[in-house]
Amino acid sequence: MSETDLATYERMVNTNMRGVFLCNREAVRLMKPKQSGHVVTLVSMAGQRTNPGAPIYCASKFGARGLSSGLADQVLKLGIKVTEVNPGPVDSNYWGDRAVAREKFLKVDDVARTIAFVLNQPDYMVIREINFDNMKFLAA
Structure with missing residues (x-):
């Protein structure tokens, strides 16, 4: 962290917290009139x-969790569900050319199936958060 410049910090926080704020705010604005x-x-x-190795990234994700959880508390009474989806490392373009053990990562399809699972629950049921990882990653 001591080597990170302010521009890098701001880019990370803007992507991971401001992005969540802006997207969630607009989604709720569309959902409020329908009360669902x-x-x-x-x-x-x-x-x-x-x-x-990534304290600023983690901090921005902790912040995104706070935004999601706070939103969930605010809008549940309006009939709007909020679910925080927390995958472990995913084999995606995020990693670029970095030397990482992609065979131990989740696949993008794993994340998509998990989101589909969350969205296909009965109307009366809300999953507030779901955490998942590749067993090979955790066992490493």
């Missing part, structure tokens, strides 16, 4: 456990 809807906030397990 479901906001799914894709966060990360990095918002649940810290990583010494």
Whole structure:
């Protein structure tokens, strides 16, 4: 963290917190008149456990969790559900050319199936958050 410039910090926070705020705010504005809807906030397990190699990223994800949880408390009485989805590392373009053990990561389809599961629950049921990881990653 001591080597990170302010522009990098602001880009990370703007992407992971401001982005969640703006998207969720607009989604709720559309759902309020109907008194129904479901906001799914894709966060990360990095918002649940810290990583010494990415403290700013983790902090921004912890913040995104706070935004999602606070929103859930605000809009539940309006009939709007909010679910925070927290996958572990996902084999995606995010990693670029970095040397990472992608075979231990979740697949994008795993995340999509999990979101579909959340959205296909009965109307009376809300899953506030769901956390998941690849067993190979956790066992490493």
